Amino acid sequence: MSPAPSKPVDLKQACIDEAFAIIQSKGLEKLSLRDVARRLGVSHQAPYKHFASRDHILAAVVARCYAEFALYMEANVPETDSFESLHAMGLAYLNYAREHPLEYRLMFGSVLPDPELHEEMMQQAQYAFSLLHNKLEKLPLKHAADMATDLEKHDAIFVWSTLHGLATLLQSGVTDTLTLSQAEKAVAIERAMSRISLALDPETRGAP
Amino acid sequence: MSPAPSKPVDLKQACIDEAFAIIQSKGLEKLSLRDVARRLGVSHQAPYKHFASRDHILAAVVARCYAEFALYMEANVPETDSFESLHAMGLAYLNYAREHPLEYRLMFGSVLPDPELHEEMMQQAQYAFSLLHNKLEKLPLKHAADMATDLEKHDAIFVWSTLHGLATLLQSGVTDTLTLSQAEKAVAIERAMSRISLALDPETRGAP
DNA sequence: CCTCGCTGGTTGACAGTGTCTACTATCTAT
DNA sequence: ATAGATAGTAGACACTGTCAACCAGCGAGG
Numbered sequence: 001m002s003p004a005p006s007k008p009v010d011l012k013q014a015c016i017d018e019a020f021a022i023i024q025s026k027g028l029e030k031l032s033l034r035d036v037a038r039r040l041g042v043s044h045q046a047p048y049k050h051f052a053s054r055d056h057i058l059a060a061v062v063a064r065c066y067a068e069f070a071l072y073m074e075a076n077v078p079e080t081d082s083f084e085s086l087h088a089m090g091l092a093y094l095n096y097a098r099e100h101p102l103e104y105r106l107m108f109g110s111v112l113p114d115p116e117l118h119e120e121m122m123q124q125a126q127y128a129f130s131l132l133h134n135k136l137e138k139l140p141l142k143h144a145a146d147m148a149t150d151l152e153k154h155d156a157i158f159v160w161s162t163l164h165g166l167a168t169l170l171q172s173g174v175t176d177t178l179t180l181s182q183a184e185k186a187v188a189i190e191r192a193m194s195r196i197s198l199a200l201d202p203e204t205r206g207a208p
Numbered sequence: 209m210s211p212a213p214s215k216p217v218d219l220k221q222a223c224i225d226e227a228f229a230i231i232q233s234k235g236l237e238k239l240s241l242r243d244v245a246r247r248l249g250v251s252h253q254a255p256y257k258h259f260a261s262r263d264h265i266l267a268a269v270v271a272r273c274y275a276e277f278a279l280y281m282e283a284n285v286p287e288t289d290s291f292e293s294l295h296a297m298g299l300a301y302l303n304y305a306r307e308h309p310l311e312y313r314l315m316f317g318s319v320l321p322d323p324e325l326h327e328e329m330m331q332q333a334q335y336a337f338s339l340l341h342n343k344l345e346k347l348p349l350k351h352a353a354d355m356a357t358d359l360e361k362h363d364a365i366f367v368w369s370t371l372h373g374l375a376t377l378l379q380s381g382v383t384d385t386l387t388l389s390q391a392e393k394a395v396a397i398e399r400a401m402s403r404i405s406l407a408l409d410p411e412t413r414g415a416p
Numbered sequence: 417c418c419t420c421g422c423t424g425g426t427t428g429a430c431a432g433t434g435t436c437t438a439c440t441a442t443c444t445a446t
Numbered sequence: 447a448t449a450g451a452t453a454g455t456a457g458a459c460a461c462t463g464t465c466a467a468c469c470a471g472c473g474a475g476g
Contacts, residue, residue, distance in 0.1 A: 033433085048435075108380070162373055187362055192365065241464095257424050
């Protein structure tokens, strides 16, 4: 007979896995709950016992992305609060985005209509963000004269913005416009990290 | 009788307008060609005479966003190649993103499955990007000792990354995580602009 | 003047989707 | 042993994108 998929014991987890696989192979907009069910060899209504709607299964996929992203950052960023640590974090962040473009897009591509409706996912997102945020707030920053309020928060946002923007630009079609080779992308990354260091601590003159 | 919508002379343009209105009021994923047709008082197949598929109408909407974005930037960025001009461009960029969150998301939220398939849209995008790119490449930059290749391109990417990342972060749910008020967002923007100046020209000490 | 083909419109059909409701089997706690 | 929850099935409905076939006007060429 045809290779009827075996019904997994944990259907909920299996749905998330399968949904991700479908997005990966056919694209986000082709994801359908019925397809998930079919591939898992269950009825088209079975997934509804675990997810209230298509958006909810998508939210679960995104939540898993945040969780894995957090694990990656925890594993690849040292504990110290120095600029070496900042450099490492930046590279880790950009590496993750480069190695997991789909996951990155799911997390930051605003793919869900109403993110705030999905509690679990929001928590995973906030935890991942808190990793970045905490690390950035501990940096020994230099402030220029005109910076009235010296809230570290705003500098954290500056660093994060640069990392996030660079990650997005490098994996969007923009790189075609700029005709950036793979090697040049690496240079752009190093350059950005240098400029960040220079921005936060002018004496370093951009050295990592 | 019920307010039957009058059939517009230029159906193609009307479709684009109506599609954008639908996205604005009901969300991107609720956009349907049949709904567009219904609102315009034409048959459900009429739009297909002007757009090959749902994606193609979406691409037309996005193309229009790029065109308007380009107009905005051209109108709000001075011609000079100084750092004042950089500051103005940054603010214009971030203002546009703040005032037109939907358009910004349509342009940068990777909302189309295969952007490269839509010629017209790609051209609009490239023109808009070239405005940023040209402006950034003309800046008088200072290079630190360790920056081997002094291609302006990479610094342009750094600046653009920060602007783009900040625009994205400020309008994503992340700001809730960071509990940023509207006033603090403005501070974050000014801070980021200062840090950019500092990064590119350490002597300025971040003053605009 | 007739006819051809093109452009832009119509209706109808089909497969596929999300989701509602109703039914069933199976385990579990009392 | 039985009642209830849990996790699955089957069917129906409204809606979608898209294909095919058909039709009105209209300008060009004979």
